Amino acid sequence: MAKNVGADGRETWSSSTGFILAAVGSAVGLGNIWRFPGVAYDSGGGAFLIPYLCALLTAGIPILFLDYAIGHRYRATAPLAYRRMAKKTEALGWFQIVLSFVIAVYYAAVIAWACSYFVYAFDLRWGQDTLNFFVGEYLQVGDPEISTTIVPAVAIPLVLVWIAVLVVIALGVTNGVQRINVIFIPLLFIAFIGLVLRALTLPGAAEGLNALFTPDWSALADLSVWIAAYSQIFFSLSIAFGIMVTYASFQKRKANMTSSGLVVAFANSSFEILAGIGVFATLGFMAHQASTSVGELEGLTGPILSFVTFPAVINEMPGGTIFGVVFFASLIMAGFTSIISILLGVAASVSEKFGLSSTMSAILVSVICGTISVTLFSTTSGLLALDTVDQWANNIGIVVSAIAMAILVVWVYRRSELLRSHLNAVSTFKVGRWWIAMIGIVAPVFLSIMLIDKLRSLIMDGYEDLPQWYLGLFGWGTIAFVLVGAAILTMIPWNGRDKADFTPWPPLGDRAEEEARR
């Protein structure tokens, strides 16, 4: 396929459908399949849908539009797009890119586990004691320490995942990323609908759905439930990571941005709810087999749900092998289309700043990120490190990023009216002033309350009884790494001419925007 290049020489998606599929590919990921069902269940079941919808409407969609507006108007990856908006905000772009880099390092490890389990599903190799198999035989989890003992069963698929990521990114926007999404996303939806239909016909499925959807209204009074809803939406929609800025920058100049955004947001949430239904119908079956209730089952969240509880259910299920193979194939497809969005964002930012060709920077970034990923996560201490880095990156890193973005755009540099005009000039779904109220007031207020509460609990209570030195290294160390990385990358001079000198389209006659570039 020939590359699609816009009037300004920038590579573009070949159509809006290509863009939407790629953006859905980024959004629909491991977060939808193993994170959402457990979070919803823990946070009030059916009642969770209320904070979830509030988070989607007050922060999710508005910040998605903000990412799109910045990327589409300034036609660059996050650091350069922010710099073109207002020079000093480049650092925020790097903060988001380094944070994405950290996420990719561990996200790849979970995809690698899914690759192993895809193979194991053919002969149900995990045996009857699935917990012992996962943490003992497979991951060989040890104490919280820094181990250098490599686990080959993790290292080999992990290296393969990184090679695949490198190849797709190096092939570019149209031939690599878009093509993979055009194949994987429809396939993923079909495979997943098949899984859900099968799950719904299992005995006990109805009890599983009752467990998920029976509302516990008292949960609404609990701040942590609201926090869970907001962090789920951020991670799930891939917003405030700089990644959607990058994806929007590859969209053609005349492109209906807000309508695409609505399609992406609703596709992502629908997939999330579908995953909730599939997972809980399956758990209902498990409870039915064990003559107990879903509430009595353990291991309903995070990696344990997919890699311990699901294999146990698959053992019991008639036709379990096919179910297992399709389930792990779905995890791989969902995860892979998300990780390539992250790596494309990082590689394209490096390419713009250092004047490297896109292929060269794809190779450089994948090799560096892949090496760190294999070194840290294929050892016997991988699972604990992964969980700790995830806590800090998702609960602190991304929330700081979103608050900073809202305050800088709306209050410090006052670009929200301009960005609203941009969205309305190119899109059919017009955004009203409500959008500015959401990104300028509602979202930052909610997010600040969340951040303070989370900081308090991590500082006062630590995390999972892990030793302080360990939390310092992998938890706070993650945040320090992102801050230092962002500062260094901002200070390095741009290669060649300052690309901040740029004339945005369409012209909206905004004086502040013109002055900012001088």
Ligand code: PFF
């Ligand atoms: N949205 C992805 C998921 O739900 O699994 C994860 C993700 C992708 C987060 C891309 C951040 C990102 F930039």
